[in-house]
Amino acid sequence: MAILEFAGVTMSYGNRGGRVTALDEVSFAVAEGAFALLTGPSGAGKSTLLKLVLASERPDRGTIRVAGRDIHRLRKSSIPYLRRNVGAVFQDFKLLPDASPRENVALALQVLGIGPAEVEQRARKSLLEVELDPDTRRPARCLSGGEQQRVAIARALAGDPAILLADEPTGNLDPRLSREILELLQRVCARGTTVMIATHDPLVIDHVAASHRLELARGRLVADSDAVAVVAEPETSEPLLPLQPIAVGAVA
Amino acid sequence: MRQLYAMRYVTARGLRGMAQAPLVQLLAIATFAVCMLLLGTIMLVWSNARSIADHWGVDVPVTAYLAEGTSEAATADLAARLSELPQVEQVEIVTPAQAQARLVDGLGGDERLLEGIEAELLPTSLEIHVRGGDVALADTLASELRAEPDVEDVVAAGQWAARAQSLLETLRRIAIGAAALVGFACLTIVWSTIRLAVYARRAEIQILRLVGGTASFVHGPFVVEGLVQGTLGAAAAVTMLYFGFDAVRPLLTDAFALAFAAGGLRFLSPIECAALVGFGAALGVLGSRAAVARYVEG
Numbered sequence: 001m002a003i004l005e006f007a008g009v010t011m012s013y014g015n016r017g018g019r020v021t022a023l024d025e026v027s028f029a030v031a032e033g034a035f036a037l038l039t040g041p042s043g044a045g046k047s048t049l050l051k052l053v054l055a056s057e058r059p060d061r062g063t064i065r066v067a068g069r070d071i072h073r074l075r076k077s078s079i080p081y082l083r084r085n086v087g088a089v090f091q092d093f094k095l096l097p098d099a100s101p102r103e104n105v106a107l108a109l110q111v112l113g114i115g116p117a118e119v120e121q122r123a124r125k126s127l128l129e130v131e132l133d134p135d136t137r138r139p140a141r142c143l144s145g146g147e148q149q150r151v152a153i154a155r156a157l158a159g160d161p162a163i164l165l166a167d168e169p170t171g172n173l174d175p176r177l178s179r180e181i182l183e184l185l186q187r188v189c190a191r192g193t194t195v196m197i198a199t200h201d202p203l204v205i206d207h208v209a210a211s212h213r214l215e216l217a218r219g220r221l222v223a224d225s226d227a228v229a230v231v232a233e234p235e236t237s238e239p240l241l242p243l244q245p246i247a248v249g250a251v252a
Numbered sequence: 253m254r255q256l257y258a259m260r261y262v263t264a265r266g267l268r269g270m271a272q273a274p275l276v277q278l279l280a281i282a283t284f285a286v287c288m289l290l291l292g293t294i295m296l297v298w299s300n301a302r303s304i305a306d307h308w309g310v311d312v313p314v315t316a317y318l319a320e321g322t323s324e325a326a327t328a329d330l331a332a333r334l335s336e337l338p339q340v341e342q343v344e345i346v347t348p349a350q351a352q353a354r355l356v357d358g359l360g361g362d363e364r365l366l367e368g369i370e371a372e373l374l375p376t377s378l379e380i381h382v383r384g385g386d387v388a389l390a391d392t393l394a395s396e397l398r399a400e401p402d403v404e405d406v407v408a409a410g411q412w413a414a415r416a417q418s419l420l421e422t423l424r425r426i427a428i429g430a431a432a433l434v435g436f437a438c439l440t441i442v443w444s445t446i447r448l449a450v451y452a453r454r455a456e457i458q459i460l461r462l463v464g465g466t467a468s469f470v471h472g473p474f475v476v477e478g479l480v481q482g483t484l485g486a487a488a489a490v491t492m493l494y495f496g497f498d499a500v501r502p503l504l505t506d507a508f509a510l511a512f513a514a515g516g517l518r519f520l521s522p523i524e525c526a527a528l529v530g531f532g533a534a535l536g537v538l539g540s541r542a543a544v545a546r547y548v549e550g
Binding site: 054077080081082083084088095096097107108110111112113115116156159 | 253254255257258261455456458459460461462463464465466469
């Protein structure tokens with residue numbers, strides 16, 4: 001079953017003065033429990049794609065489904081509830097610099113409106129899962145890059161999301177720490193969470209055993225290792241994408 | 253229960269946010285208090301002007317003093333006849349005893365000033381309220397009353413009452429205008445401080461949105477901040493107004509002894525004070541909501 005589906009998604013930035021197409025007719029499906037790798041050079045549209053999944057941006061055309069729900073038909077007030085089911089990790093960690101790891105993780109639990117005791121217990125559990133000491137009082141800014149990324153992953157996982165998105169998660173880390181973070185993300189996936197990593201880091205691209213690989217170039221999907229799994233639009237029984245690999249020369 | 257926990261977080265975060273920038277908060281509350289003090293002063297002036305006008309009988313257009321020896325039956329008959337007139341709204345009989353009691357009250361309760369004056373020396377009178385407080389109707393009625401055999405003298409508030417009412421109306425409009433101006437100033441103060449806070453905590457807002465914080469969860473701490481600023485600012489204004497009023501009251505009472513002899517100066521009632529604080533709190537909430545709405549959306 002597909003947990004994430006894109007069907008004919010086009011997205012552009014700009015105004016009447018000039019528009020830049022960030023994604024062009026992108027269609028794919030990621031199966032539940034997959035470890036998906038979204039690759040492509042800078043400016044290929046990887047981050048835009050992740051923003052669309054988080055409903056931070058709206059597509060010009062096309063449909064995006066998370067666990068079968070068309071997320072861009074959601075009311076604005078429902079978007080926070082979607083985000084609780086889609087954890088996100090970024091290159092710049094996006095942590096509260098003066099807060100401890102536990103406080104950073106607790107923030108994601110406090111928005112759920114759960115009691116302090118449960119917040120404490122779940123925050124500790126999340127930090128232990130990423131192999132961090134839950135009792136450390138050091139503020140996030142005093143942690144190493146790898147530790148900060150672990151805190152970000154713990155925070156993203158604290159609410160037990162169905163999907164974990166990681167946008168260049170190793171971008172600020174040295175090779176050793178990058179490998180540690182990738183191993184951690186693979187363990188998260190093995191536990192049942194669907195993981196999607198957007199990266200242009202050759203270390204990640206070459207060494208990660210991803211179950212699903214997608215490649216973007218100038219906003220178009222140029223390769224999909226799992227294209228047969230693409231779900232058809234309701235109106236047609238034809239697959240939205242041809243079987244992989246998609247010829248790079250087909251890109252406009 | 254979830255909402256309770258969320259509310260607890262929002263309140264605690266709002267207060268912690270204030271504690272993170274105490275000087276900014278102090279300045280905001282002080283400026284807010286000065287604005288509210290201006291509004292409170294206008295309210296106080298209007299309230300006292302109205303009270304004095306009431307004591308001086310501005311709201312009683314015609315008073316008919318009856319001749320000595322007029323019987324109670326004749327007094328009641330005249331009052332009944334007047335009540336039936338279409339232009340008359342209400343007629344009140346004021347006996348000599350009631351008149352003396354009012355006089356004592358009007359002189360600040362100091363009975364020594366009336367030593368030797370018996371109640372019987374004061375005439376019975378009829379206080380007649382005409383419909384709509386119409387000055388022309390009051391003058392006509394006064395002329396007709398002078399022709400009555402039991403009536404010795406008639407006093408119509410006439411143009412003086414109209415002028416006093418007009419003055420009160422002007423004061424009321426000034427108070428409303430000032431409330432609007434002060435309201436705008438207060439909104440601007442809260443808006444500016446909350447914008448600063450939003451800017452300082454923009455990373456946190458971004459994270460809250462990322463992890464699924466609802467709009468009220470993200471707005472909440474800032475609204476709490478605005479609420480506290482507004483409430484404390486208005487409460488400080490009421491306190492300053494009270495002590496300021498207490499300090500100037502003896503001076504004003506001496507300077508305008510005649511005017512205040514009828515009523516005396518009074519501070520705002522507890523309900524008026526509460527309304528002023530409530531108004532400040534509402535302005536705080538409105539200002540903070542306006543400040544966060546655009547920044548936090550999206």
